Amino acid sequence: MLMNTIIDLLNWLNDSQLAVLISENDYLFPWIESIHVLAITIFFGSLALVDLRLIGLAFLEKTIYRVSEAILPLTWIAFGIALITGSLLFISKAITYSHNTFFLAKMCLLICAGINMMIFQKITGRDMADWGVGNHIPLSARLAGLISLLLWISIIICGRWIGFTLTPTMGS
Amino acid sequence: MRTAALLNFCASIGSTQLSIWIQDHGESFVPAVQVIHILSISAILISTLMINARILGFGFSDRALNLVIKRFSPAIYLALTCLLLTGVAMIIGEPARSLANIAFQVKMLFLLSALLIFFIFKKTANQDPQYWEKSHQRQFFAKLLALTSIVLWIGIVFAGRWIAYL
Numbered sequence: 001m002l003m004n005t006i007i008d009l010l011n012w013l014n015d016s017q018l019a020v021l022i023s024e025n026d027y028l029f030p031w032i033e034s035i036h037v038l039a040i041t042i043f044f045g046s047l048a049l050v051d052l053r054l055i056g057l058a059f060l061e062k063t064i065y066r067v068s069e070a071i072l073p074l075t076w077i078a079f080g081i082a083l084i085t086g087s088l089l090f091i092s093k094a095i096t097y098s099h100n101t102f103f104l105a106k107m108c109l110l111i112c113a114g115i116n117m118m119i120f121q122k123i124t125g126r127d128m129a130d131w132g133v134g135n136h137i138p139l140s141a142r143l144a145g146l147i148s149l150l151l152w153i154s155i156i157i158c159g160r161w162i163g164f165t166l167t168p169t170m171g172s
Numbered sequence: 173m174r175t176a177a178l179l180n181f182c183a184s185i186g187s188t189q190l191s192i193w194i195q196d197h198g199e200s201f202v203p204a205v206q207v208i209h210i211l212s213i214s215a216i217l218i219s220t221l222m223i224n225a226r227i228l229g230f231g232f233s234d235r236a237l238n239l240v241i242k243r244f245s246p247a248i249y250l251a252l253t254c255l256l257l258t259g260v261a262m263i264i265g266e267p268a269r270s271l272a273n274i275a276f277q278v279k280m281l282f283l284l285s286a287l288l289i290f291f292i293f294k295k296t297a298n299q300d301p302q303y304w305e306k307s308h309q310r311q312f313f314a315k316l317l318a319l320t321s322i323v324l325w326i327g328i329v330f331a332g333r334w335i336a337y338l
Contacts, residue, residue: 042217160206
């Protein structure tokens with residue numbers, strides 16, 4: 001039942017006007033992809049600065065609160081752009097992507113990264129504003145930073161592998 | 173630029189043992205190299221962005237410019253080394269696809285310009301941390317250079333992706 005709904009949705013996306021527009025135009029896909037890559041590099045780079053501060057490898061003279069406050073707005077903007085452009089790329093070949101192992105792995109890892117961040121926001125990092133400078137940060141929070149870095153690197157790895165493992169699949 | 177000499181050069185790289193090995197292992201070697209390349213781009217992009225943000229007045233206002241540059245320089249040099257090594261590996265694997273490609277040539281031009289701006293800021297700020305704050309003209313020029321640098325780095329990412337399409 002659910003599976004049928006998903007297949008219907010993928011077929012509908014795959015045949016939508018937007019999908020046809022992106023996949024049939026010679027320049028739209030590379031342009032959207034370029035913006036996607038730019039957004040990913042800025043997203044990952046800025047998030048890595050915050051994660052490195054959490055782990056205790058950089059910016060120890062600043063509190064984690066100040067580093068997050070200064071950097072995370074940029075991280076979220078970049079994430080939003082990556083999400084929009086990523087969705088457009090997906091729509092253009094929805095069925096092909098949904099059959100790709102690395103695409104599916106990337107989506108699972110994205111969910112894991114989201115859960116990791118939510119646990120940090122709600123539990124581990126609740127009293128973040130009280131953490132001072134230096135390395136006096138709970139081990140669980142430092143671990144959250146490390147897990148975040150590793151997850152996002154894995155997401156980038158899967159993302160790059162999608163481009164090398166795509167095999168066109170006919171809609172069913 | 174696509175001269176006969178350049179294409180000959182590409183052909184001679186393409187026939188080396190190393191190139192043939194990379195071509196044979198392209199399926200996993202190329203994406204692996206590209207992942208390191210993208211992560212390095214990410215590091216250099218965010219590092220230069222932080223320096224440019226300081227010059228444009230968007231952060232690190234409590235720190236002198238030379239200290240901000242000094243803080244991000246190791247990341248920039250490490251990223252540059254990785255970019256060079258992975259970039260060369262990709263060129264050896266598919267020389268004509270990169271060297272004779274207009275997108276690659278534009279990317280290199282942008283890269284040299286962006287690095288030139290970085291070294292201008294590094295040298296002047298080392299000699300005098302307040303160098304760019306001493307007159308309105310200098311402030312304006314520094315901001316113009318910083319904005320140019322941001323545009324160049326964005327151009328580098330775009331040109332890099334377009335190598336695959338042109």
